[in-house]
Amino acid sequence: MTTLTRHDRYSVLRHLRPGRRSATALAAAIAASTLLPLAAPQLTRRFVDDAIGGAGTHRLVLIALGYLAVAVAGQGARMLTAWLASRLAWDGTNRLREMLAEHALGLDMAYHGRHTPGEMIERVDGDVVAVAEFVVAFLMDVVAGLLLLAGIVVVVLTVDPRLGAVLLAYCLVIGYGMARAQRLAVPSAARSRAAHAAMIGNLEERLAGAEDIRANGAGEHAVNGFYRAGSAWFHADYRAGRLGTALLGGTTVAFAAGTAIVLALAAWSRQSGTLTVGAAVLLFQYTLMVRTPFERLIDQLREYQAALAGVARIGGMLAERRTLPDPADPRPLPATGPLGLRLDGVGFSYADDGERVLSDVTIALAPGETLGLVGRTGSGKTTIARMVLRLYDPTEGTVRVGGLDLREVDPASARRRMCAVTQDVQLFAASVRDNLTLFRPIAGDDRLRAVLDDVGLGEWLAALPGGLDSELGGVSAGEAQLLAFARAFLTDPGLVVLDEASSRLDPATERRVERSVDRLLAGRTGVLVAHRLSSLSRVDKIAVVDHGRIVEYGPREELAADPLSRFGRLLDVAGVRR
Ligand SMILES: Nc1ncnc2c1ncn2[C@@H]1O[C@H](COP(=O)(O)OP(=O)(O)OP(=O)(O)O)[C@@H](O)[C@H]1O
Numbered sequence: 001m002t003t004l005t006r007h008d009r010y011s012v013l014r015h016l017r018p019g020r021r022s023a024t025a026l027a028a029a030i031a032a033s034t035l036l037p038l039a040a041p042q043l044t045r046r047f048v049d050d051a052i053g054g055a056g057t058h059r060l061v062l063i064a065l066g067y068l069a070v071a072v073a074g075q076g077a078r079m080l081t082a083w084l085a086s087r088l089a090w091d092g093t094n095r096l097r098e099m100l101a102e103h104a105l106g107l108d109m110a111y112h113g114r115h116t117p118g119e120m121i122e123r124v125d126g127d128v129v130a131v132a133e134f135v136v137a138f139l140m141d142v143v144a145g146l147l148l149l150a151g152i153v154v155v156v157l158t159v160d161p162r163l164g165a166v167l168l169a170y171c172l173v174i175g176y177g178m179a180r181a182q183r184l185a186v187p188s189a190a191r192s193r194a195a196h197a198a199m200i201g202n203l204e205e206r207l208a209g210a211e212d213i214r215a216n217g218a219g220e221h222a223v224n225g226f227y228r229a230g231s232a233w234f235h236a237d238y239r240a241g242r243l244g245t246a247l248l249g250g251t252t253v254a255f256a257a258g259t260a261i262v263l264a265l266a267a268w269s270r271q272s273g274t275l276t277v278g279a280a281v282l283l284f285q286y287t288l289m290v291r292t293p294f295e296r297l298i299d300q301l302r303e304y305q306a307a308l309a310g311v312a313r314i315g316g317m318l319a320e321r322r323t324l325p326d327p328a329d330p331r332p333l334p335a336t337g338p339l340g341l342r343l344d345g346v347g348f349s350y351a352d353d354g355e356r357v358l359s360d361v362t363i364a365l366a367p368g369e370t371l372g373l374v375g376r377t378g379s380g381k382t383t384i385a386r387m388v389l390r391l392y393d394p395t396e397g398t399v400r401v402g403g404l405d406l407r408e409v410d411p412a413s414a415r416r417r418m419c420a421v422t423q424d425v426q427l428f429a430a431s432v433r434d435n436l437t438l439f440r441p442i443a444g445d446d447r448l449r450a451v452l453d454d455v456g457l458g459e460w461l462a463a464l465p466g467g468l469d470s471e472l473g474g475v476s477a478g479e480a481q482l483l484a485f486a487r488a489f490l491t492d493p494g495l496v497v498l499d500e501a502s503s504r505l506d507p508a509t510e511r512r513v514e515r516s517v518d519r520l521l522a523g524r525t526g527v528l529v530a531h532r533l534s535s536l537s538r539v540d541k542i543a544v545v546d547h548g549r550i551v552e553y554g555p556r557e558e559l560a561a562d563p564l565s566r567f568g569r570l571l572d573v574a575g576v577r578r
Contacts, residue, residue, distance in 0.1 A: 012314050015099060016092030016135055026088060029081040030139065034147040036074035038155060041285035043067045049278030081144065085136045093132040100124045100317065108323050109391040110350065123317050127310035134300075134307035141300050145293030152286045159279055163265055167283075170258045171290060177254065178298045181247045186302055188240040195236040199229040255291050262287045324393055330410035333417040338367035338525045339402040339494035346387055347396035348548075357383050358548040361397070365541065367494075370526040372536040372556065374570065375545030381529045384545065385497045388527055389420050401495060419493040421520075423500070425480040432461065433468040436486055443490050451489045454519065455482045456512035478509030485516040496520055499529040533574045542567050 018026065047063045101124050149171060157164030206213060206222045213222050266283050269275035275283075333339060341363070348358040358380050365371055373381040386392050387399050390406045399406045401418065428435055436448055443451075445468055452461050460479060464470040475483065488496060498517065505513060518538055520526070530536050542559050544552040544566050552559065552566045559567040560578040571578050 011318060012311050015096040018088045022088055026084045029077055029084050030144050033077035033081045034144055034151055036070055036077055038151045039070050040067060041282040044285060045278035045282035048281050049276050052277055082140060085139045089132040089136045093128050097124055097128050103318060107320055111320055123313055127313050130310040131307050134303050137300055137303060141296035145297050148293050152289060156286055163283055166265060174254055174294060178294060182298050182301055185243055185247055188243050192236040192240040195233040199233045202226055202229040259287050327408045331404055331408050332410045332413035333402045337494055338523060339417060340367045341365040341525055342400040345397035346394040348394050356548060361550055363543055365525055367525055368523060370521050370539040371541045371543060372528045372530045372539035373543050373545055374530055379545040380548040381545050382499060385499055385527060385529050388497055417493055418495045419488045419491055420497040421484045421488055425484040427472055427480060431469050432472055435472050451486045454489060455485045455516045457482050478505040478513060481513050482516060485520055488520055495525045497527045500531050500535055533571055533576045
């Protein structure tokens with residue numbers, strides 16, 4: 001895991017910083033929610049002393065009403081603080097989430113290859129929420145709690161300096177003791193959580209493999225394993241629970257002892273005449289008030305560790321940099337017409353010290369020419385396609401499109417003029433229109449209908465009750481392919497990379513797909529990663545890839561006619577007419 005510098009931590013927390021006005025409002029609300037509860041015991045003291053001194057009912061009722069007003073206002077201030085703090089956290093969370101999502105989407109394919117979507121969702125959602133929740137709790141419990149404790153000590157010091165000093169000492173001892181106890185409880189609670197996670201993991205795995213387990217008669221063993229995991233969790237949880245109860249008991253006794261000490265001292269001062277009954281009640285109330293902020297503070301001490309870990313993980317993701325640098329002087333691709341393609345001595349490996357996946361790949365396509373890439377699975381065809389789309393930069397050699405080194409090409413222009421149709425078409429739970437335009441306002445409805453007609457989805461669209469507005473439901477693999485072609489037609493690219501779907505389609509859909517491929521490649525430069533040799537009849541050139549090298553390259557017709565060519569033999573083996 002990345003170690004987090006203060007700068008990294010700042011770069012995460014800076015996004016949670018509120019505006020000046022919200023910060024002022026929040027500070028005022030925190031101050032009010034601290035000061036108002038402090039005032040309540042003063043009113044009790046006045047009430048008791050006045051009652052003992054024989055004050056009239058009118059005065060006592062007034063004090064009681066004052067007490068009520070302070071209590072209501074105090075609760076109101078606390079609610080306002082909670083509301084302001086959570087609004088602040090939501091604003092900050094949304095900013096942070098937005099920035100993280102944008103950052104993650106902009107990172108290289110190499111990063112996405114190393115990290116699962118689940119992991120990224122956990123960063124962008126789980127960790128961000130944990131950090132934001134901690135910020136709210138920090139403001140509500142830590143800042144407000146410390147202020148309240150300080151306020152109580154200061155007020156008691158002014159009422160009776162000796163009692164104030166005792167209360168201060170008592171707070172310090174309790175604080176230290178609770179922090180120590182917390183340190184004991186945290187590992188034990190963590191062990192219990194880990195045991196629970198292990199049990200769930202065990203269960204998940206066994207359920208996922210239920211068919212194999214049953215078929216092989218391993219049920220008894222699986223149940224035994226589950227029993228052991230459950231029992232480990234029970235013991236860990238029992239120990240954690242016992243420790244928790246002991247700590248709670250200890251804390252309660254400590255607080256009771258503190259209250260007793262303060263009461264005894266107050267009684268003694270009362271007897272020596274230095275304290276009124278009202279002041280003794282006031283001290284008693286303040287002593288009781290100490291407990292809640294302490295408990296909340298200690299809780300936050302535990303959350304602090306988790307939040308810090310969240311900040312570290314978010315910081316680690318933010319520290320990831322793109323390895324595909326934006327060009328210093330971006331140049332646009334030719335705006336219209338097919339684009340020539342040239343790979344010169346391209347070498348590549350996915351990891352810095354990893355195995356070479358491509359070596360010395362050299363290919364040249366004139367504008368409008370098409371190339372079929374063939375080769376065994378894992379030979380490097382898809383990787384070549386990725387080079388052409390600049391999803392990765394080559395480790396050696398250059399890739400040129402439209403005469404320009406791809407590293408110098410303006411990325412926006414590359415996205416406009418080049419397009420990819422991949423094997424796994426990503427469809428969204430959205431309208432047909434949004435699925436075609438990918439949520440961009442790039443074409444009117446008439447054009448969308450025309451394009452769907454072109455790829456042979458006209459009838460399919462006509463059968464949808466809501467037309468282009470229909471939510472995309474279950475579509476077949478063939479329809480998904482055709483929708484992907486329609487997307488490609490919409491942008492009218494000059495270079496198309498087509499990673500042919502290997503899934504089997506019914507003959508009618510297959511013909512529709514093939515017709516669309518022909519139309520898509522007509523008048524465009526194309527690279528076809530072919531999984532079916534029959535698809536190659538439409539391409540001009542063939543490159544046979546083996547272990548990352550081009551082992552045969554030339555015009556398709558020449559290679560097909562050559563009795564000794566690898567391509568020719570592949571066709572023979574597959575039973576495809578040369
Ligand atoms: N994202 C990745 N990270 C690391 N290695 C990868 C990655 N993608 C592919 N490889 C490796 O690179 C090599 C070439 O893979 P590639 O996908 O280019 O082959 P392919 O010819 O397209 O295979 P297929 O026909 O199965 O799609 C393989 O050894 C593969 O394991």
